[in-house]
Amino acid sequence: MVAFYFLAVSLILPDITFIAAAPQKHHEADSMLNLLTISPDRLKPKIYLHLSEILLPTDTLQSMIYARHALELAHELKIHQDQLWANHQLSKIYFHFDSMRFALEHSQEALRISEKLKVDKELKPLIETLTGECLYLRAACYRQLYPDSVQSILIDLIDATEKLKNSTLFETLANIHQLLGQQYLDINIFDKGIEHLRKAIEYYEIIDNKSAMAYLYMQLSYRTDRATGLQYAQKSINLYTQANDSLGMARNLIHMAYQTRKILDKETNLNYVNLAYSIYEEFNDYPGMVYALFHLATYHCFHLSDSTTGLKYLKKGAEIALKHQVTKSAGHIFVTLGSFYKNRQQYDSAAYYFHIADSITRFIPAKPERIRFLTSMGEFYTELQKTELAGEYLQKALEMAEKTDEWQLTEIIYQAFYTLYKQNGDFEQALYYFERRRDLLSRMINQSTERAIAEMQIRYETARVEHTLDMMKKNEALKNAELQRKQMTIYSITSGLLLIMAFSALLSWHYLVKRKAYEKLMEKNLELINTEKRTKLKEATDQNEGLPLDPTIHKQIANRMNYQIRKNKIFLKSELTLNGLAKKCRTNSSYLSKFINQEYETNFNGFINELRIREAQKMMADERYKSYSIEGISSTVGFKTKSVFNNSFKKITGVTPSYYLTYLNEKKSHQGHLSPGSMKTD
Numbered sequence: 001m002v003a004f005y006f007l008a009v010s011l012i013l014p015d016i017t018f019i020a021a022a023p024q025k026h027h028e029a030d031s032m033l034n035l036l037t038i039s040p041d042r043l044k045p046k047i048y049l050h051l052s053e054i055l056l057p058t059d060t061l062q063s064m065i066y067a068r069h070a071l072e073l074a075h076e077l078k079i080h081q082d083q084l085w086a087n088h089q090l091s092k093i094y095f096h097f098d099s100m101r102f103a104l105e106h107s108q109e110a111l112r113i114s115e116k117l118k119v120d121k122e123l124k125p126l127i128e129t130l131t132g133e134c135l136y137l138r139a140a141c142y143r144q145l146y147p148d149s150v151q152s153i154l155i156d157l158i159d160a161t162e163k164l165k166n167s168t169l170f171e172t173l174a175n176i177h178q179l180l181g182q183q184y185l186d187i188n189i190f191d192k193g194i195e196h197l198r199k200a201i202e203y204y205e206i207i208d209n210k211s212a213m214a215y216l217y218m219q220l221s222y223r224t225d226r227a228t229g230l231q232y233a234q235k236s237i238n239l240y241t242q243a244n245d246s247l248g249m250a251r252n253l254i255h256m257a258y259q260t261r262k263i264l265d266k267e268t269n270l271n272y273v274n275l276a277y278s279i280y281e282e283f284n285d286y287p288g289m290v291y292a293l294f295h296l297a298t299y300h301c302f303h304l305s306d307s308t309t310g311l312k313y314l315k316k317g318a319e320i321a322l323k324h325q326v327t328k329s330a331g332h333i334f335v336t337l338g339s340f341y342k343n344r345q346q347y348d349s350a351a352y353y354f355h356i357a358d359s360i361t362r363f364i365p366a367k368p369e370r371i372r373f374l375t376s377m378g379e380f381y382t383e384l385q386k387t388e389l390a391g392e393y394l395q396k397a398l399e400m401a402e403k404t405d406e407w408q409l410t411e412i413i414y415q416a417f418y419t420l421y422k423q424n425g426d427f428e429q430a431l432y433y434f435e436r437r438r439d440l441l442s443r444m445i446n447q448s449t450e451r452a453i454a455e456m457q458i459r460y461e462t463a464r465v466e467h468t469l470d471m472m473k474k475n476e477a478l479k480n481a482e483l484q485r486k487q488m489t490i491y492s493i494t495s496g497l498l499l500i501m502a503f504s505a506l507l508s509w510h511y512l513v514k515r516k517a518y519e520k521l522m523e524k525n526l527e528l529i530n531t532e533k534r535t536k537l538k539e540a541t542d543q544n545e546g547l548p549l550d551p552t553i554h555k556q557i558a559n560r561m562n563y564q565i566r567k568n569k570i571f572l573k574s575e576l577t578l579n580g581l582a583k584k585c586r587t588n589s590s591y592l593s594k595f596i597n598q599e600y601e602t603n604f605n606g607f608i609n610e611l612r613i614r615e616a617q618k619m620m621a622d623e624r625y626k627s628y629s630i631e632g633i634s635s636t637v638g639f640k641t642k643s644v645f646n647n648s649f650k651k652i653t654g655v656t657p658s659y660y661l662t663y664l665n666e667k668k669s670h671q672g673h674l675s676p677g678s679m680k681t682d
Contacts, residue, residue: 029054030586045070045082052089056096064093081123084113088130091137104141110134132163136176143179153183174203178216185223194223211248214239218252230268250279250288254295266304273299284631286324293317294332311340318353321360324629331361331369335376342380350380371400371409375416382420390420411440553587557595560585571611574638578604609648612637616649620661630657 032051039047048070055063067089074082087110094103114131117123139156142149157180164173177200184193197216204212217236221229233256240249257272273295280288293313301310314337321330334357341350354377361370378394381387394416401410414437421430564570564584581604582592596607616637619625625633634645634657649657 041073042077042079045074045077045079045086048073049082049085049089052093056089056093060093060096064090067093080113080117081126084110084117084127084130087113088134088137091134095137095140100141100144103137104145107134107138107141111138128163129167129169132160132167133169133172135160135163136172136179140175140179143183150183150187154180157183170203170206171209174200174207174209174212176200177203178212181216181219190223194220210239210243211245214243214245214248215252218256221256233272246279247283247285247288250276250285250292253279254292257295257299270296270299270304286320286326287328290317290321290326290333291329293320294329294336297333297336307340311337314340318356322356325627327360327363331357331373334360335369335373338380339376342376342383345383347380347384354380367404368406368409371397371404371406371413374400375409375413378413378416378420382416382423385423387420387424391417394420407440407444411437411444414440553591554595554598557585557587557591558599560587561592561595565611569615571608572615572636572638574635574640576608576638608638610652612639613649613652616645616657617653617660620657621664630661633657 029051032047032054036044036047048066052063052066052070055066067086070082071086071090074080074086087106091103091106091110094100094106111131111134114127114134117127118131120127135156139153139160142153142156157176160176161173161180164176167173177196181193181196181200184190184196197220201213201216204216214236217232217239221232221236223229224232236252236256237249240246240252253272253276257269257276273292277289277292277296280286280292293316297310297313297317299310300306300313314333317330317333318337320326321333334353338350338352338354338357341347341353354373357373358377361367361373374393374397378390378397381390381393394413398410398413398417400406401413414433417433418430418437421427421433561581564581568584570576570581570584578589578593582589585592593604596602596604600607602610616633619628619633619636628636630645631642634642637645639645639648646657649655649660653660655663
């Protein structure tokens with residue numbers, strides 16, 4: 001035990017970066033937990049942070065708990081470097097959870113501490129790395145929370161690239177260049193935006209992240225010339241195929257087709273959307289199918305002037321949305337259908353589709369879909385000369401649009417108000433909304449001018465920062481050259497000493513050769529002894545394999561199993577295996593398999609499937625999951641395919657999932673008239 005303690009201290013204390021390395025296998029967490037019990041207080045924050053880093057990819061909540069423990073201990077012990085590391089770790093975790101405000105708070109605190117520690121030359125590599133990552137996190141948080149802080153975001157990202165230029169954190173560097181590229185593109189500085197996106201692709205290529213590369217090539221495809229754009233698009237499709245990310249490909253194909261409608265030919269764009277639809281159809285992704293059909297319809301109507309085919313796609317999308325209770329993108333379908341029939345003066349059909357659009361969009365208030373619906377209803381009742389109703393809908397739409405700063409929709413609503421009052425002879429009100437629309441358009445033009453001025457200012461500031469960094473690099477190069485000259489002098493002196501030492505080394509060489517031969521002989525003897533011991537141990541294990549578990553081991557496994565099942569609900573993880581559960585229960589797979597067979601009279605798969613089916617039954621009966629489909633419930637409880645879920649459900653409950661849902665719905669609507677005994681199997 002003492003030897004283990006000193007080994008742990010020697011690994012942790014001299015080199016903090018050892019702990020900050022990539023997470024090791026999960027059994028390392030158990031070793032760290034054991035190490036906590038025998039380590040002095042000053043090492044515990046580092047151990048907690050190491051545990052947090054190990055668990056971050058698999059158990060983010062537990063990772064956060066360990067990071068908080070580390071921060072509390074670091075504050076108590078006043079260890080600033082651990083405070084820096086803990087705040088950086090918490091910033092990463094909150095960013096993972098999309099809790100941007102908390103992530104920003106911890107990254108700010110980490111940067112404040114790093115300013116105090118940067119004078120320590122021994123910690124400089126670690127401080128530079130953590131500072132670079134925190135600058136990236138702060139910039140990413142600002143982009144989400146305060147998107148107008150363009151200059152601050154760019155400066156943080158440029159500083160981050162400088163801090164991490166010598167690191168091997170290729171994924172972080174790729175993320176930084178991707179964010180830089182997107183930021184430059186947002187403010188129409190296309191040359192720098194494309195440059196950084198290409199740099200991000202280089203880093204993603206190093207870590208072989210094909211999906212990320214595919215996404216960036218898709219982004220580049222509609223920001224370059226036509227020939228290069230087609231090449232990038234094909235690269236993106238090939239990479240998505242290699243990464244086996246078909247749904248990612250489908251989402252981005254539609255986005256690319258929309259963005260390149262003015263650059264690429266109509267046939268190419270249409271092929272992209274058709275390919276996306278076929279992928280969604282293959283995976284039975286009904287929201288994706290509705291999304292693709294909407295874009296097919298609008299593409300045919302507005303870019304190919306083929307309203308007949310467009311209407312066919314709209315109706316098909318509406319049919320899928322109603323059949324499979326799809327809400328995402330369905331509002332666009334029904335609003336467009338209503339507007340289509342309104343323009344053809346088929347008001348009964350228009351009212352029918354507007355009614356469905358209302359039932360879908362009312363659950364997403366203050367979103368563009370809802371605003372467009374209300375505006376369409378106002379225009380609909382304007383044509384029917386129902387002034388009061390038209391005014392009510394348009395007023396609601398205007399309130400939502402102004403509240404959410406939807407200026408383009410606001411302009412459309414002003415135009416609709418103008419048409420309404422002009423039609424009814426109220427020229428004073430018509431003039432009022434005409435002038436409001438004119439003022440809004442003027443403000444939009446002024447805002448574009450102000451934005452152009454701001455972009456020029458940003459170009460100047462970023463160029464100044466980059467020039468300053470270049471000067472710092474040149475000064476550093478001069479210092480390095482002077483240092484090299486001094487080192488050459490030192491090398492000349494030490495080379496003479498080395499020659500003297502080399503002669504001394506020759507005298508001891510014969511002794512070392514004999515010593516090594518003796519050690520090799522001892523190693524072979526020890527290897528023979530260990531082999532004999534392992535053989536005896538295996539024979540003993542084979543003899544005991546059929547015996548029941550020791551009661552103490554049985555109880556320990558039961559307690560740990562209960563914790564993992566009841567508290568952690570580990571059975572919901574689709575990738576769970578017997579070995580994985582055994583590691584969680586701190587035993588081996590043989591003991592765990594024997595425990596399950598003896599305790600539950602079934603095998604591992606049967607045991608886990610029954611737990612998942614019971615959880616699925618609870619979700620089906622819970623109103624919070626009413627909107628979940630059977631596929632959604634299946635994947636949530638850990639099943640990889642719907643067919644395995646259906647077979648397991650019927651095997652355990654005696655009925656199919658769809659019949660069980662029907663039974664629950666009937667039971668709720670007719671309390672007391674239906675009992676479980678009345679259920680029949682399909």
